[in-house]
Amino acid sequence: MVVGPVPGQKRDQNHPSTSTPTLDGWLWARFRTRSDAGTIRQRERRRPTVGGVTGSSPDPRPEIGPRDEINPRPETERPLASGARLEIIEPGALALIEDRGRPGYLEVGVGHSGAADRAAHALGARLLGNDPDTAAIEVTMGGLLARAHGRLHLALTGAPAPATIDDRPVAHATRLTLHDGQLLRLATPTHGLRTYVSLRGGVDVTPVLGSRSTDTLSGIGPAPLQRGDLLRIGTDCADLPAADHAPHPAPDPSGPVTLEIRPGPRAHWFDIDLIEEPGADRTTTDHPTATAPTWTVSDRLDRTGVRLTGTRPLERSTAYRSVELASEGMVPGAIQVPPSGEPVIFGVDHPVTGGYPVIAVVRDSHLDRVAQLRPGDTIRFAPAR
Known part of the structure; x- marks a missing residue:
């Protein structure tokens, strides 16, 4: 008997009702x-x-x-x-x-x-x-x-x-x-x-x-x-390669994960920068993340997105507080800011459109880092190079 996860067939199992709690946590x-x-x-x-x-x-x-x-x-x-x-x-x-x-x-x-x-x-x-x-x-x-x-x-x-x-x-x-x-x-x-x-x-x-x-x-x-x-x-494969092992860099699990970002289309809607602490003195260092605030990965994450918490929520500037935004196209790595002010990094199963402002977008080569974030991890944002 062959059982495979192919759409169009039924399992003979009972499942929780649709009132099952959502994935949060x-x-x-x-x-x-x-x-x-x-x-x-x-x-x-x-x-x-x-x-x-x-x-x-x-x-x-x-x-x-x-x-x-x-x-x-x-x-x-x-x-x-x-x-x-x-x-x-x-x-x-x-x-x-x-x-x-x-x-x-x-x-x-x-x-x-x-x-x-x-x-x-x-x-x-x-x-x-x-x-x-x-x-x-x-x-x-x-x-x-x-x-x-x-x-x-x-x-x-x-x-x-x-x-x-x-x-x-x-x-x-x-x-x-x-x-x-x-x-x-x-x-x-x-x-x-x-x-x-x-x-x-x-x-x-x-x-x-x-x-x-x-x-x-x-x-x-x-x-x-x-x-x-x-x-x-x-059986769709080539000959086995000569190498049977690949060195893989081990990230430091104790330090913040750095994610490089580019400004999003609504970056000007916010007074607070994802990269710099408000009032930070950049004259004392040239390191791009030396003055960057740290953000913590919450337990509200899945393949659609990762919600972050910080020392203070992101607030829109006065001129944009009451502005309504029509839905726009989204991409993996878009950092959307909902009314709570807690930014959400979109993952690979993101919605194709969204109606909250996008403050920044994670560099494409750093999306794999987003995929491996887990609750309690800390991250810092840096300008994309």
């Missing part, structure tokens, strides 16, 4: 106990949030369920599946299938989506000889337990989570082999938020609008992984 719940993981996992699907700001539209995706074969496509439209499978025993708080996303659909209201940490996803593909657009599993805050059916090659990238194969520790950013019946287990990352499990050949699910990615805001793509899913593995 789910990461802290994940820290405190694993017993709530099943309930927590559904929140990302029930009511979309933007940095903790609750949306109102339910997830339109049908849920999926076991069957002998799931929606097979003609062989000309899909990579040949290998005989190997990966069984999900425990998905952790949230496990999604992600590739490089689905660009080109903003005009019809569909965002890019894709892997939140693009560099980590790309590294996993290179280690395994995969096509760069191969789908991998994005695991948030660890907790994944999976069993091999057949022999699999895999790599773990992104947030470094202590991992074992049959209770034997294995290395990060290294090509690994999971033999038939062996168990892969991921613990909570030591720092960072999202770990990527890349499989040689990739996860073989039906593309939606040209992508196998899950968009948690629009509800497009495969549903989040659940206990009992049995994932098909493709």
Whole structure:
């Protein structure tokens, strides 16, 4: 029996009602106990949030369920599946299938989506000889337990989570082999938020609008992984590369994360600068972040956005306090300021439009850093170079 997270099928399981609380604070719940993981996992699907700001539209995706074969496509439209499978025993708080996303659909209201940490996803593909657009599993805050059916090659990238194969520790950013019946287990990352499990050949699910990615805001793509899913593995890959390990820089988990930004279209609406403390003396230093205030990542975050708290909320200048703003197009990394004054950095599953002013935009090459922020992390903004 093959069970795969493909839209259009039903699961034979009962799920929380639509009155389930929103995703706000789910990461802290994940820290405190694993017993709530099943309930927590559904929140990302029930009511979309933007940095903790609750949306109102339910997830339109049908849920999926076991069957002998799931929606097979003609062989000309899909990579040949290998005989190997990966069984999900425990998905952790949230496990999604992600590739490089689905660009080109903003005009019809569909965002890019894709892997939140693009560099980590790309590294996993290179280690395994995969096509760069191969789908991998994005695991948030660890907790994944999976069993091999057949022999699999895999790599773990992104947030470094202590991992074992049959209770034997294995290395990060290294090509690994999971033999038939062996168990892969991921613990909570030591720092960072999202770990990527890349499989040689990739996860073989039906593309939606040209992508196998899950968009948690629009509800497009495969549903989040659940206990009992049995994932098909493709064979669309090149020869294994000579290198089976990749050095990966370890960020300092104790220091503030620096995010470079460019001014947004409404930067002039605010008296307070994201980069400088009010009244800071720049004559005593040339370092761009020496006088920058620190911001703290709140527990209100998901793939749509990250809400920040600071020493004081951002307030509009007097001239713009009562100005209404028509909805404008949004991009990943846009820093929007809602009425609370707590800035929200948009992530990969951001809404395609928004009606709050955008004070700044995070440099594209720093969006992977945003993807790995977790509650309690501190950040500083600096001018983009």
